Amino acid sequence: MPFVLYFVTAVVTGFHVYTLLSFAVYGVPVNLLELLSLLGSFCLLIAAYVSLFRPHAGARLALLACLVMWSFYAPAIAKIVRTRWGKPAAMSQLMGPTVGAMSKHSFIAARPS
């Protein structure tokens, strides 16, 4: 049970943060907390293995890794919750009339000059 839980969590969170980090190739700046979370996923993977022969020590390591990962996930969740509760921006005002057939004129008009 602990091994499976730690292992699956490490893989899922690690893959999630990796996909976020991969957006860096499109110019998205890398957040330090994302790297920290990736490190936490790796520690959780180690904790999964440790839990096989020292469950108590593995749990402590896993707790530490989880707390490190929360440093990324907690602000992210808080931001999502705040955004959902807040008033959404009227993005449709900036968009062109056709979706998928965006002309250069409509695209540029949406940019601040």
Added chain:
Amino acid sequence: MILPYLAAVLLFLATAYSAIVSFRQKPDGESAGPSRIFPDRTNRPARIFVGFAMLILVIGLGLRFGTNGRNSAPRSFRFLIPEGYRGWVRVEFDIPGMPPLPTEAGLIVIKIPPSGLLRTSSPEQYGWARDTYVFYSNASLQPISDSGPAKLIWGKINGEETGSSGKRKYEEFFVGSEQQYKDQIDQPKPKDSSRDSHSPAAIP
């Protein structure tokens, strides 16, 4: 889309479980035996097997992601633009029957004709790139600045549009001074949506 939620839920469960196990006092007596939720240590062969499996997994993932970046195709373009050209440049990708783009010194060369429109069968490139721009003439090549006060490249975009001939991936940018670029933006948008979007207008 479900991945972030799944990650958050699993992380919550792992945190709660590890916190309970970390701060749990071992009960004495018969109830201190292992359970499914709080199991005892596993036997040695299982530990060795799982250890090797995890090691192979980690090394495999490391090699996979490590080689992924190195073996990727060149992504940077070298735009050759006719000397004195002012206006929009448009490159359309994945057009069947059109010539592919040549590669020179690790850069994909895009030689723009005087019309400003180039169609190629080569695919659009994504990822890290440092594109360069050059004016070409019969005699020489002259670099074009795409930053700073002498910047001549503006409004670079890439995208995909759907028309009667199917989907088109394209890349566009404007060549000219800042004032010329702003004049282009301020131009009223054509009301006829069926205009030929594949013929960029050059400024005389």
